[in-house]
Amino acid sequence: MKxxxxxxxxxxxxxxxxxxxxxxxxxxxENHPDRVKGxxxxxxxxxxxxxxxxxxxLTNPARRKQHDAELSVxxxxxxxxxxxxxxxxxxxxxxxxxxxDIRAAYENFDMAVKHNPNDAxxxxxLALAANRIPAYARQAVQAIxxxxxxxxxxxxxxxxxxxxCKRAGLVAKAERYLNEALKWDPTNIEIQSALADLRQGKxxxxxxxx
Numbered sequence: 001m002k003x004x005x006x007x008x009x010x011x012x013x014x015x016x017x018x019x020x021x022x023x024x025x026x027x028x029x030e031n032h033p034d035r036v037k038g039x040x041x042x043x044x045x046x047x048x049x050x051x052x053x054x055x056x057x058l059t060n061p062a063r064r065k066q067h068d069a070e071l072s073v074x075x076x077x078x079x080x081x082x083x084x085x086x087x088x089x090x091x092x093x094x095x096x097x098x099x100x101d102i103r104a105a106y107e108n109f110d111m112a113v114k115h116n117p118n119d120a121x122x123x124x125x126l127a128l129a130a131n132r133i134p135a136y137a138r139q140a141v142q143a144i145x146x147x148x149x150x151x152x153x154x155x156x157x158x159x160x161x162x163x164x165c166k167r168a169g170l171v172a173k174a175e176r177y178l179n180e181a182l183k184w185d186p187t188n189i190e191i192q193s194a195l196a197d198l199r200q201g202k203x204x205x206x207x208x209x210x
Contacts, residue, residue: 009027011023011058032044097129128160144161158177158184159185
C-alpha cells in the first residue's frame with residue numbers, strides 16, 4: 001500500500017503548510033532519536049527519517065501535488081483498508097504489551113490510532129503503554145482522554161483516565177474522572193480506593209498549608 005505522508009504526520013489532507021510544519025515540530029520533539037538509547041535507537045532513527053521525509057514532501061507544492069495524485073489512484077481501496085490495517089497494528093501491539101515489550105507495543109498502538117482515529121480501544125491501549133514509559137506522561141494523558149471522548153460512559157476508561165492523570169500530577173482532572181467512573185461502576189473497589197487516596201493526599205496538602 002502506498003505510504004501516506006498525511007497519516008505519518010497525523011494531519012488532514014487539507015492541512016496548511018504551517019499546520020504541517022507545526023505538527024512535524026511536535027512529533028520531532030517526541031520522537032527524536034537522541035531521546036532513545038540502546039536497541040530502540042535504530043527504530044527511532046528510522047521513524048524520525050520517515051517524519052522528515054513526510055514534512056519535506058508535504059511542504060513542497062510540486063511534490064505534494066504528485067503525492068496527492070498517487071494517493072487518489074487507490075483512495076477507495078485505501079480507505080476501505082484502513083480499519084483492517086489498524087486492527088493488525090492493534091493485535092501486534094497487544095501481543096507486544098503482553099510480552100512486556102512496551103516500546104514496541106506503544107509504536108503499534110500509535111500506528112493503530114493513526115489508521116483508525118475512532119477506535120477508543122486502541123487509544124486506551126496506547127495510553128496504558130505510554131503510562132509505562134517514564135517520559136511519555138503527556139502522551140498517556142492525551143491518549144486516555146481521547147479514549148474517554150470516544151466512549152464517555154466506559155467505566156474502565158474513566159478509571160484509567162483518573163489513575164493516569166493522578167500519576168501525571170493532574171489532581172483535579174483525576175478526581176473528576178474517578179468520580180465519573182464511580183457513577184458508572186459504583187461498587188468498583190479500585191476506583192473507590194484511588195479516590196480515597198486522592199482525597200487523603202489533598203487533605204494532607206491542605207493541612208501542611210494550614
